[in-house]
Amino acid sequence: MFLDRYSTAMTQHIYSLASIFILSLTVFGDVIVLTSGEQLEGTIKSQDGQFVHVQHAILGDISIELKNITTLNGERLPESSAIAPDEEPEENHDDTLWNQSINVGLGIQNGQKNTSDLSTAYHADRTKDEHKVAFDIRYKMSKTDGERTLNRFASSWGNTWYQTDSPWDVFTTLQFDWAEFQSWDQRLVGDLGVEYEVLKTIENNEEFTLTLRLGSGFRKEFQSNNDHLIPEGLLGVGVNWVVSDKQTLTASTTWYPDYDDVSNYRLVTNASWNLQMSNIENIQFSIGFHHEYNSQVDAGVDNSDLQLTAGINYSF
Template sequence: MRCVRMMIPVLAIALTASVAHADDVVTLKTGEALHGTVVNQADGVVTFKHPVLGQLKIKSDQVATVMTAEQIAAKEAAAAQAKAQEEAAAKLKAEKAGFFPGWDSQLEAGFSGAEGNTEELNLYLRFATKHETDDTRTKIHARYFLSTQNGDRNESEAQAGITKDWFINDSPWFIFADATGDYDEFESWEYRAAGHVGLGYQLVRNEKFDWSVRGGIGAIKEFNSPNDDVRPEALAGTDLSWKINDRQTLNFSNYIYPDLDETGEFRNVTTADWAIKIDNVDNLSLKFGLANEYESNAPSDTDKNDLKYFGALVWGF
């Protein structure tokens, strides 16, 4: 049996020259790591097959560690798992430290103006957030529209709302409840509140499409209005989100609210928007959209349609 005490420098050169990847690793006490196959460990000698130098016999007292392929794979898997756990913990910590922790939120802002014969200023602000667990889904939003002409307001409208869904086991059915509050300086009413409960159905949900329908019943009340009675109304509508690609998303919703007191009267609310992520900027997008509410029983001196369209910069967090 011949040992290789004098061959360590040669082994180091051979290790550097070899690019072949083998299964087992023998690390010498001098720091060199030999890649190859461990043939045997017995009688104080490690028998090792190197892809360049061939079979070697190394005294055990010259060896720091011997790791088989299985041990290396297990060590790498454990390291990868530990890294994944650290990243998940860091992500959870960041979510808990943020605004609305654990929620998917966005803030939108848009404005336009003009000067000349007529001075105009238009402002659009919106905040939206959502949170989903295995059992529930919650969406909250608030928005504000302002328009002025020659310093006088000709539009000032605000809305805030919440929708809560409760999933029914693993089925596509869910129960929902919603509540909405509106303010409009130039409507026949000044304030308005509405709420509904009902049943929904998830038609499609995958990486590209999220499409659901829902129907229910509720009530609406106007304040500072010619008709300030609490009026029962039904609800039927749909929500559709299409992820066109990694940068673009299209959203659409339409809800009709038939008046249960006055047959044939109803209001219809439609929203649509298209968002596109800004290249090389994290969490920033451009959004273009419209929102329209049609009221069949609007006073004769007002328009039945209240259409708004906007462009905005969106910050997601």
């Protein structure tokens, strides 16, 4: 009898202690009000960008999404803490994209001589914080009566640092060429200089820019009679004419004299005309002109190298 009374008293005592313990958690715990209006009391263990991790006396360890919580301990959560169900985290995109274009040209002529030619080119440029980077790759091959008459590859990497409040800009260029019918097999050319904006006019959709270039560089030819490093000067003029929103014309001529022997020089002229095709976005009809004159070449090699191309240009 005594033992039964003692057991009953102990059980009631344990229940009382448990109730006091649970009540103490309720009184001294954290209060979380959910968006549904329900109130949850427990101990917040940690919190990250999406969840609050809570220890509850009955439910144990649980995680509650911030989007489902209205207040924590009486303080309303900032709106940025709650992520809408359909909202996706914003990706960190670079707002400065590359402007790219691919040009392909084909030509076939049947007559007294059968000729065919293939030309391809790739261009990419990007301007960010007044710094423009440009990359070009070009290849052209021509055949006459089944024999190759032209086989040439060229690549260049250019940098331009613009000065917003000045007509002066700074540029560098590094170019690598490979050719089958020249005085050299490979050639490396590098330049550093300044560009001056002589004239710039803008009227409606038309824009015209005239620039001058002055600088110095080097030329290194491989498998050539002139395989030593040649220091060169640079003097050039360039025109960029945006005729309309569908038509552009660019042209440049540059003289590269050998500092040690001015009679040894190169004269390089480039021009291109692009016409937007009607109702076809990003597609242009393109005509290109390239002429390089070398004053000193090996015997049997032409001083003049002229290339004309026509094809389709796709920009993206």
